[in-house]
Each structure stands twice: as C-alpha cells, then as structure tokens.
Amino acid sequence: MPRWLVNLLMLILVIGIPPFIVLSNLYIFLTPQYLDFEYAQPGFPPADRFSAPDRRYYAVESIEYERGNRSFEQFQALGVYNDRELNHMVDVRVLIAEVSVFHTMDGALLLVALLVLIAQPATRAFAARGLLGGGLLTIALFGLIGLFAATSFNTFFTDFHRVFFSGDTWLFNYSDSLIQFYPERFWFDTALYLAGLTIVEAIVVGAAGWIWGRVDSRTVGQ
Numbered sequence: 342m343p344r345w346l347v348n349l350l351m352l353i354l355v356i357g358i359p360p361f362i363v364l365s366n367l368y369i370f371l372t373p374q375y376l377d378f379e380y381a382q383p384g385f386p387p388a389d390r391f392s393a394p395d396r397r398y399y400a401v402e403s404i405e406y407e408r409g410n411r412s413f414e415q416f417q418a419l420g421v422y423n424d425r426e427l428n429h430m431v432d433v434r435v436l437i438a439e440v441s442v443f444h445t446m447d448g449a450l451l452l453v454a455l456l457v458l459i460a461q462p463a464t465r466a467f468a469a470r471g472l473l474g475g476g477l478l479t480i481a482l483f484g485l486i487g488l489f490a491a492t493s494f495n496t497f498f499t500d501f502h503r504v505f506f507s508g509d510t511w512l513f514n515y516s517d518s519l520i521q522f523y524p525e526r527f528w529f530d531t532a533l534y535l536a537g538l539t540i541v542e543a544i545v546v547g548a549a550g551w552i553w554g555r556v557d558s559r560t561v562g563q
Contacts, residue, residue: 342457346555350454351471357451358475359482364444370531371408371437373401379527400522407434418436421518429519433452469554476547479539486505494529512516523535 343457354496369375380397388396388454399421406416417427458468513520 342461342464345516347458347467350464351459351467351474353454354458354468354471355449355474355478357447357454358543359479359539361444362445362542362546363535364447364485364540366535366538367440369538370535371404373404375531376400376404379530382525382530386524386526388475389515390518390521396522399518403430403522406430407437409434409438423517426513426517429513448493458520464556466554468544469550471556473547473554474550476543476545476550479543480547483536483539483543487533488531488533489539490536494525494532497532498525498528532549 376397380393387393392400398420401410402416402419404413404415413431416422422430451562454471455468458464458471486497
C-alpha cells in the first residue's frame, strides 16, 4: 500500500474520531430518560407556567419531534409554542437531521479506514496510531470546550447558537415555553456532561490505541 494512502487513512482516523464520539453521545441527551434525570436534580428550576406533569409531557413531545418521531402538525398542535419558537425548533430538527447524516458518513469512513489499515500486518501500527491520535485530539478539544463552558457558559451558549443558527431566532423570553421546559441549567449541565463523557470515551479509545501499538511492536520485534 502506498505510504501516502496509509498516512491519509491514519489522518482520517485522527480527525474523524472526535466528531464521531461526540455525535454518538449527543443522542443520549436527546431522550426522555435524560430529561427525567435533569428534572430530578436538586435545585433544578421549576416552570412558572406549567405543572410538573404537563411540563414533562410537552418537553418529551418536543424531543420526539426533534428526533423525527412526530410530524410538524403534531408538534404545532401541542399549542404551547409561539411562531418564533416553532421556527427555531424546525431549524433545530433540520440541524439534527444533517448532523445524523454526517455522523453516519463519518462512522462509515472510520470503519473503512480502520479495516484497510488492519488488513495488512505492515500497516496495523498506523491503525493503532490513528486511534491514539484521535483519542488525544478529542481529549484536547473537549477539555477546552468543557473548561470554556464551565467558566463562561453564557458566551459559550451564545457563540454556539451564532455558529449554527442565523440571526437572533434562538433568543427567547424567560416566560416562553422553550425556556420553561429547558432552562439555562439544563443546557449548562448538558454541555458539561457531554464534554465529560466524550473525554472519558476518548481516553478509552486512546488507551486502546496505545496498548495495541505496544503489543504490535513487541510482536514484530520477536
């Protein structure tokens, strides 16, 4: 196999691992189970306009819409969102759908790169290096993101929305339903949990690559 192709496949592993890990974890937080976990946390802000059962029902239905399990007509029929909120949630659903496609393509590309590298004994060490490099890159990136979110959450939250959404369609009043269902505490916790879980998994991936490389080098040396 040409050396340039080996290096390219290894680079694909290094660059492709961070988004694949974080996007895989993202789906954990788009679930009713995570919502229940957050709502049960001590000191979690209550809703002023909704009872606890109603709040959970509408919040869960909104998650189901974002995951593609409800039509827009069903979502609109909830009757709790104004036009601005509805438009924003449509934008979010589109973003999630696009991210899902990217996640699938990224996973397929990583699998192909890994399989091609491990197919030949001479290139298996590069697969191990790719896993180690991808794990280290993920740790570095999301360590910084987690630190930024923990120390300057408002700036982090604002910058995130400016990158992925146009204009100020994501700005809402405290009395709006979206803020009643998902207050700032929800997003603060989610950002930290997501970064933390991603870093833990990146450590596992990086450690696997390092151990694999050590074992492979000893085997070759025998």
